[in-house]
Amino acid sequence: MTVSVMWFRADLRLADQGALRSAIESGPDGVVPLFVLDDHFDPSNMPVRSAYLARLLADFDERIGGLHVVRGRPEVEVPRVVEQASASSVHVTGGHTPYAMRRDRRVADALGDVPLVDADSSYAVAPGTVRKGDGTSYKVFTPFFRSWQAQGSHPPVTAVRSHAVPWLRSGRSAALPEVTETDVDLPPAGEQAARAHWRRWLDDHVDDYDGERDRPDLDSTSRMSVHLKWGTIHPRTLLADLAERSSAGARAYERQLAFREFYADVLHEWPHSAFGYYNRDYERMQYDEPAGDFEAWKEGRTGFPFIDAGMRQMLAQGWMHNRVRMAVASFLVKDLHLEWTHGARWFRERLVDADLANNQHGWQWVAGCGTDAAPYFRVFNPVGQGKRFDPDGAYIRRWVPELRGVEGRGVHEPWTLEEPPADYPPPLVDHAQERLEALRRHDALGG
DNA sequence: AGTCGTTTGGA
DNA sequence: CCAAACGAC
Numbered sequence: 001m002t003v004s005v006m007w008f009r010a011d012l013r014l015a016d017q018g019a020l021r022s023a024i025e026s027g028p029d030g031v032v033p034l035f036v037l038d039d040h041f042d043p044s045n046m047p048v049r050s051a052y053l054a055r056l057l058a059d060f061d062e063r064i065g066g067l068h069v070v071r072g073r074p075e076v077e078v079p080r081v082v083e084q085a086s087a088s089s090v091h092v093t094g095g096h097t098p099y100a101m102r103r104d105r106r107v108a109d110a111l112g113d114v115p116l117v118d119a120d121s122s123y124a125v126a127p128g129t130v131r132k133g134d135g136t137s138y139k140v141f142t143p144f145f146r147s148w149q150a151q152g153s154h155p156p157v158t159a160v161r162s163h164a165v166p167w168l169r170s171g172r173s174a175a176l177p178e179v180t181e182t183d184v185d186l187p188p189a190g191e192q193a194a195r196a197h198w199r200r201w202l203d204d205h206v207d208d209y210d211g212e213r214d215r216p217d218l219d220s221t222s223r224m225s226v227h228l229k230w231g232t233i234h235p236r237t238l239l240a241d242l243a244e245r246s247s248a249g250a251r252a253y254e255r256q257l258a259f260r261e262f263y264a265d266v267l268h269e270w271p272h273s274a275f276g277y278y279n280r281d282y283e284r285m286q287y288d289e290p291a292g293d294f295e296a297w298k299e300g301r302t303g304f305p306f307i308d309a310g311m312r313q314m315l316a317q318g319w320m321h322n323r324v325r326m327a328v329a330s331f332l333v334k335d336l337h338l339e340w341t342h343g344a345r346w347f348r349e350r351l352v353d354a355d356l357a358n359n360q361h362g363w364q365w366v367a368g369c370g371t372d373a374a375p376y377f378r379v380f381n382p383v384g385q386g387k388r389f390d391p392d393g394a395y396i397r398r399w400v401p402e403l404r405g406v407e408g409r410g411v412h413e414p415w416t417l418e419e420p421p422a423d424y425p426p427p428l429v430d431h432a433q434e435r436l437e438a439l440r441r442h443d444a445l446g447g
Numbered sequence: 448a449g450t451c452g453t454t455t456g457g458a
Numbered sequence: 459c460c461a462a463a464c465g466a467c
Contacts, residue, residue: 214448326448365448377467378449385449435450439467454464 003087003168004028006119007078008035008231009094030168032085033064036078037071037175045349048184048318052352054177056230059190061176066169069176075106082114085168091119094231096127096264097356098271122228123261124153124235127268130261137269140372144265145258156236184318186352187226194227195237202241209249213256216310216321217395222253223319225353228260235260260358266371267357273370274360275341282369286441288337296428297332298346300400303427305412306386307331309399316399318352323389329366330380334438335429340367368442376442379435386412400424 035057043050061067070077082090090111092104108116121127130148131137138144187193201222205212212220227233235257242250267274277283296302300311310324320328325347332343344363348354364370368378390396393411397404402424403411414420415427 323448330449374448375467379467380448381450443467450467452464452466455462457461458459 001030002028003030003032003085005032005034005078005082005085005087005090007074007090007092008033009092009100028088030166031091032081032087032168033060033067034078034081035060035067035069036074037069037177039071039073041071046354048182048186048350048352049348049354050177051180051182051184052186052189052226052230052318054179055186055189056232057176058179059193061173063190063192064167064169066167067173067176069173071175074103075110078107079110079112079114082111087114089115089117091117093119094122095356096121096123096268098267098274101268122231122234123264124239124257125151125261127261127264130265137265138262139266141259141262144262145255148258148261153236153239156234156240184352185316186318187223189230189232191232194224194232197227198222198224198233198238198241202245205249206242206245206253207247207249210247210252211249213252214323214389216324217390217392217398219321221321225355225358226319229353229355260355262371263357263361266361270371273364274356277369278361278364278371279369279373281445282367285445286337287339290338290342293336293428294332294338294342296425297328297336297343301425301428302331302382303415303425304331304382304386304431305393305396305400305403305414305424306390307382309390309396312399314347314350318350320351321395323385324395325362326366327380327382327385329363331382333367334379335382335431335434337434337438337441340364340369377439379438381435382431383412 041050057067057069061069068081070081078090081087090107092107094100104116104118125148128137130144130151132143132147138147188197201224205220205222208220209222212218224233224238228235238257239254242254266278270278272278293302297307297311300308300315302308302311306324307328310320310328313324314320329340329343332338333340340363344360347359347363348356351359361370365373366380368374368376386393386396387409390412391409393403393406393409396411397406402421403414406414406417406421410417414424420426
């Protein structure tokens with residue numbers, strides 16, 4: 001009997017998209033599903049994501065009847081499980097961050113003659129494979145998008161759900177993390193939840209996506225980011241469903257999926273951009289040190305209702321509408337003059353969908369130092385964004401209880417009210433002034 | 448995936 | 459007088 005180990009990387013890219021098929025094609029009679037909780041895994045650094053991961057692992061464990069979870073270093077634990085199971089191959093599936101790639105190489109070295117097969121990526125097109133005619137990678141989204149579309153991707157795999165190859169049940173794993181209570185209103189975890197949610201959104205909302213996606217008050221985005229991040233659904237599944245639709249909304253959604261693929265490709269090509277400036281000119285800019293204003297931003301007490309609503313939505317749900325992410329990021333970088341890395345770290349702590357490539361490059365786009373970034377002089381107006389994308393203020397009233405009693409559009413500028421709510425803070429900064437300060441600091445860079 | 452001050456053209 | 463369009467940052 002030949003056995004293969006199916007090693008899920010940091011997330012649970014599931015078998016229906018090719019990983020298990022790839023294992024089947026290599027001919028094993030059984031598959032050991034393995035998840036390694038890395039020694040470096042520290043729940044205090046990612047409280048929201050670790051709470052979600054525990055739910056996800058529990059769901060997976062229940063569904064396949066025994067996920068093998070071990071704690072330790074992958075280069076030690078993967079070979080150990082291979083030896084215990086007398087496996088002849090390891091199929092790895094999941095995210096393509098530079099860190100995952102480096103870790104794979106260490107594991108491959110430790111495995112010796114047992115092949116480590118990169119069974120599937122968590123992207124429609126694997127990072128590092130969309131290339132210009134001269135073989136170099138793209139730095140601008142639009143040409144990447146065209147090339148990515150032209151390249152296409154194979155259809156999603158659906159038939160392997162029939163369990164042509166049995167999972168080798170290992171019994172309940174002692175290392176399975178405990179599912180603990182959390183104050184965060186987390187979305188349901190698991191593949192079935194992901195598929196059900198997608199189906200519903202596709203039927204009811206995708207055709208309106210183009211017109212409504214920027215409106216946090218309507219809450220009409222797909223909220224699929226969490227499922228894509230954790231791999232409980234594959235983008236190829238989404239693309240196949242979208243291809244059957246002719247609406248502008250379906251096309252706009254494909255474009256958003258392509259942004260995710262673009263940033264994964266960028267990170268793959270420039271690993272340093274995960275935690276440093278993609279455009280290193282911006283390292284020299286003058287920044288302030290995080291202080292009380294940073295704490296106010298984190299807690300949603302800046303006195304700018306649209307900004308505070310977003311930050312509080314993130315604390316409550318581990319999720320924030322993308323339009324608001326851009327506005328709060330701009331506020332941190334250009335009104336508070338803090339480095340984007342501080343904000344990106346807070347997002348990674350509090351967002352359940354925090355994905356390294358999307359998060360870091362989304363921030364760098366706003367900060368003007370990323371690939372195909374917004375020019376630095378594009379400064380979001382924290383009030384104007386609210387008026388434009390939350391016209392009636394419903395989003396603000398939902399997330400900022402102090403302002404719930406304020407009727408009309410005055411809710412965007414409570415300091416102009418005759419009687420501003422006493423328990424809501426005054427604006428932390430003068431936006432017009434700080435905007436000019438940001439432009440001044442940028443000018444000081446020269447060139 | 449922006450904002451702001453200015454200009455322009457129609458009422 | 460005001461909105462839409464425009465160009466600069």
